[in-house]
Amino acid sequence: MQFHPQPAIGSLVVAAACLFTGLPAGAAEHVLAQKGKAFSVKKLQVKVGDTVKFVNEDPFAHNVFSLSDAKSFDLGSFGQGGSKTVTLDKPGTVEVECAVHPDMRMVIEVGK
Amino acid sequence: MKPHDSRALWIGALIVACLLSWAGGVHAQPLPRDSRDASVFRGGLVFANYCVTCHGINADGNGRAARLYDPRPANLRTTDKNDAYLGLIVKLGGQALGRSPFMPPWGAELTEEQMRDLVAYVRSLNLRADAAP
Numbered sequence: 001m002q003f004h005p006q007p008a009i010g011s012l013v014v015a016a017a018c019l020f021t022g023l024p025a026g027a028a029e030h031v032l033a034q035k036g037k038a039f040s041v042k043k044l045q046v047k048v049g050d051t052v053k054f055v056n057e058d059p060f061a062h063n064v065f066s067l068s069d070a071k072s073f074d075l076g077s078f079g080q081g082g083s084k085t086v087t088l089d090k091p092g093t094v095e096v097e098c099a100v101h102p103d104m105r106m107v108i109e110v111g112k
Numbered sequence: 113m114k115p116h117d118s119r120a121l122w123i124g125a126l127i128v129a130c131l132l133s134w135a136g137g138v139h140a141q142p143l144p145r146d147s148r149d150a151s152v153f154r155g156g157l158v159f160a161n162y163c164v165t166c167h168g169i170n171a172d173g174n175g176r177a178a179r180l181y182d183p184r185p186a187n188l189r190t191t192d193k194n195d196a197y198l199g200l201i202v203k204l205g206g207q208a209l210g211r212s213p214f215m216p217p218w219g220a221e222l223t224e225e226q227m228r229d230l231v232a233y234v235r236s237l238n239l240r241a242d243a244a245p
Binding site for chain 1: 162166221
């Protein structure tokens with residue numbers, strides 16, 4: 001017997017997944033690495049509601065914070081293998097820094 | 113002006129101020145590396161690079177990121193902590209000592225000498241008459 005997934009069922013699965021993860025439908029997760037005392041990308045474009053996950057691939061602690069009007073946050077410090085996620089809920093430019101390594105910076109452009 | 117430009121300016125100003133201070137001193141001899149003044153000088157550079165974001169250039173807890181935190185970053189000019197305790201907070205971070213988890217652990221980033229210098233610099237700023245080194 002062959003299984004043909006129904007579109008309605010697919011939508012239900014996505015909706016359920018969004019409910020469980022707390023993400024708005026259509027929101028994407030972007031994963032960035034912190035490696036070699038640098039963010040893996042210097043610029044990232046996302047949409048309102050998207051999340052960005054920062055993964056520490058260095059053998060020492062990193063931090064992620066931003067003082068931008070579009071999103072002010074500090075995700076705290078986390079060691080090797082650790083990760084932290086932020087949700088970008090307003091459009092604008094978010095300048096992201098690491099408090100431990102002042103030269104680590106990147107920019108997230110949050111579009112509508 | 114971007115915040116990191118401001119940090120670079122502060123570091124440059126600190127270096128120039130210290131160089132002028134040394135050049136204008138009675139003794140034109142360079143400071144011995146292990147002298148307290150040399151340690152305070154080096155500690156000031158470490159502070160300007162790593163600590164001003166939260167603690168502020170005046171070390172009074174009013175850095176540009178201070179508004180993110182509750183509790184606010186410590187006012188290091190009025191701290192009643194001794195050098196050993198300050199050194200532990202710097203090395204292990206706030207959380208390890210039951211303080212703010214937003215104070216990062218610097219033990220993997222700074223050398224032992226840099227952390228000692230940092231404590232010497234903070235001590236040199238302390239306004240409390242009763243603060244014990």
